[in-house]
Amino acid sequence: MGFDQLRNSWETFAQVDPLWAILTETDKTGNRWDIAAFFRTGRSDVDRFVAQAQAALGDSWDPARGRALDFGCGVGRLTQGLGAHFAEVVGVDIAPTMISRAGEYNTEPDRIRFLVNDADDLSQFDDASFDFVLAWIVLQHMDPQIGHNYVREFLRVLRPGGGLLFQLPYERRVYVEELPDTALKGRVRIGARLRKVAAGTAFDLPVRVTNTSKAIWPADFVETPIRVGNHWLDLAGEVVQFDDGRAALLAPLPPGQSATLQLSCSAPLEPGRYELVVDLVREGVGWFVDRGNRVDSCTVRVTPAGRSRERVAASPPRDAAGQGDRLGEAVMEMHTTPIAVIEELVTAAGGEICHRETWSNPSFLDVEYIVRKL
């Protein structure tokens, strides 16, 4: 995902369901986070971070008089917590709506400030202008090249002796998840009008999928993921091409939510009229239609190669007002960086890793780094 799409996705999350986008607890979708409970998590997280940083950096590091930067601050969950330890705190985020919400929740505007940082660097801040930089559950959501440049920037804006605490998964866990059979309930809708396509043409078809089960559908990096696929049938209903394209869920899809995926298809090689059938599939387990779900389909004229005029024309979304759809347009990507790459990066940027802690969650092997600016 490029920088513009990253910004647009997070702006969509911020407008639709910001607290859930920050802490994606499945029972908190649809703006169901209690604000006080949400900010309590930030205070206890920061108390732990500061204690860890103090132990790693030593007594010469004194937060009480220092200035802290909270990178990817969201609505200020951790920024407010930093305010309890540092004299001055700045929170930056790529999404303007996150920053305006953070301003509304700000309890100490004289010491805690929020700014939009709409750049792939931190050029709005001087060298050596912070004592602490925090980047928690942020860098994993962007292309590693963009994320690695921010790590260099964190070290540039830190004073010598200052501390950087960030977290970034280092490996995906591939696992066979315990999805019950009842999770295989969903809806698919073709999101474009496709009437004519040249034989053999490869094209992307937008497909809107909705999870109508009670279970969260995992994103694609599990062993038996839920994906969208398609088949081609002739008008007599005979299958001419079973199992054509595939589209993956890039982020977990909670119950009741929708996402729009781009399904890569290829038109049959023989011209004629066909039925393009789209269905959900759990890889290695089976198609959703075989479990009582409905497919979506459209009739397509496949013209001789090179003679097609109309290709895939996007039609207006049929239920654009739904929150799930709007969330579906936004992608929360997940990336990893091997520990050795971070070690090299930090050293080259003038830092020293003084604490490293690893743990695993259902999808990733994760690591927290505390770095001293040399």
Ligand SMILES: C[S@@+](CC[C@H](N)C(=O)[O-])C[C@H]1O[C@@H](n2cnc3c(N)ncnc32)[C@H](O)[C@@H]1O
């Ligand atoms: C999962 S939230 C975490 C928010 C906050 N760190 C917390 O733990 O409460 C990720 C945040 O990073 C922000 N973000 C993503 N990419 C960013 C970038 N390139 N620069 C600044 N903020 C970014 C998003 O807008 C979002 O608010």
